Amino acid sequence: MNTKPVINREDEQRQISTVLQALRQSRVKQGQPWPIVHLSGVAGIGKTTLLLQVQQQAHALGLPVLWGTVRPGAHIDAVASQLLSDLPSPPLSPSPGERHDPTPDHTTPGLAQLIPRLRLLVHQQGAAVLLLDDVEIGNASQLRWLVALLDALGKETPLLLVQTAAGSLPWSWQTVLNRPVLPLELGPLDRVSSALLLDRHAPTLAPEARALALTWAAGYPLALVVLADALRDGTLVPRQPADRTRLLEQLTERVLRHGVLGALPPAERPAVETLLRLLAVPRRFTAMLLQDLIEQFVPEWRQSDPFAYFFLPQQLAARTHALRWQFERAGYVVVAPVRHLLQVLWQEEAPARWREILRWLAAFQERLTARASGPERIRSLADQLAYRLLGEEPTRRVEQMPSVLASLHQEPQAVSLQVVAALQQDQDLQAALGEQASDWQAALQALEREILAQEQGKE
Structure with missing residues (x-):
């Protein structure tokens, strides 16, 4: 023991x-x-x-x-x-x-x-x-x-x-x-504890391999152990495309298919995996978004009865335990460690498709925002801006931050400030932006000062 x-x-x-x-x-x-x-x-x-x-x-x-x-x-x-x-x-x-x-x-x-x-x-x-x-x-x-x-x-x-x-x-x-x-x-481990667990299983990892394991696993213990096992002997070099592909294959097979989906009959796992991969892209989703998203990107999951989309998340949650209703966001989400792993797979294996879905989500939220009010309008605006930013090429995100935020100038001050506050506190978005998170925070602070200054000027 x-x-x-x-x-x-x-x-x-x-x-x-x-x-x-x-x-x-x-x-x-x-x-x-x-x-x-x-x-x-x-x-x-x-x-x-x-x-x-x-x-x-x-x-x-x-x-x-x-x-x-x-x-x-x-x-x-x-x-x-x-x-x-x-x-x-x-x-x-x-x-x-x-x-x-x-x-x-x-x-x-x-x-x-x-x-x-x-x-x-x-x-x-x-x-x-x-x-x-x-x-x-x-x-x-x-x-x-x-x-x-x-x-x-x-x-x-x-x-x-x-x-x-x-x-x-x-x-x-x-x-x-x-x-x-x-x-x-139990949720993901923090960064310090992740490093301790990784060192316990693979104490002599090269710095490059160690950094990759910590980033990809993001505190998911099983993913950390799988990566430690794969990288421990030094034969796989993360910078080599073929070796990187092998690492992703091991994560997919051992963590996703035999871990998260392990309770499902093997014949059912590919279809459920496809749907989970898609649902890992939205920051949150409701039955309405789920229906449009499925019909647009995985039509094989189209339901014959529109009411079935209300029950589909509950069925997936019961069978995989990878989905939950999140009250603070008023929508379903894929649980944190699984969602991060699936996003790693997206960005490594199909980055163009990933950005296509994010841009589609931004357009969907823009339509939703036009008829939303109250707290739902705040959430929809925040989601819309997050999708727009994440849908940009990573190399262009920093220069696009001001234009992404420009639409908030058209909103009432109270709405704009609430959206800015929501984005400032959004830990998921900060994690997704990585090294660009500090630039995003600076852009939000600059916009906040500008909105307050304009309001004071009116007075």
């Missing part, structure tokens, strides 16, 4: 440590059930690695730990078999003072054996930690299995369940499980 500390998960570890400390001391309000800790994130983001760290933290506190991995396609009772192998055998007769509640009749055979032995463990040790890796939140049989287990043990039994899943725990699960949930969604 890897005993090295988890990189850049200090906040998650701190929250879990607080719960573990309370469990060790059996501190819970009378009548309050123990929470479920739910770790979520796309494939390869580091959920299992963090679960290993939880295991170590629990052992350090003297808490017994049981680990079960939910194998895709396997019956859920296989988890019970894994857990039973770590449990002491039950005594022939109850110990004095030990409570042996009857096991519910509706449990599976595996649960019928697991429940009394879990009760015995908790009775003997005072508390226990149950770790479940790769729970399928779309699987009804797994939900029934968990409900039967937790209900049989009782809400106040000092057993902490920590589970990982690709997606956040649905409200339907939370309602049926009837326990508080501590949701911890």
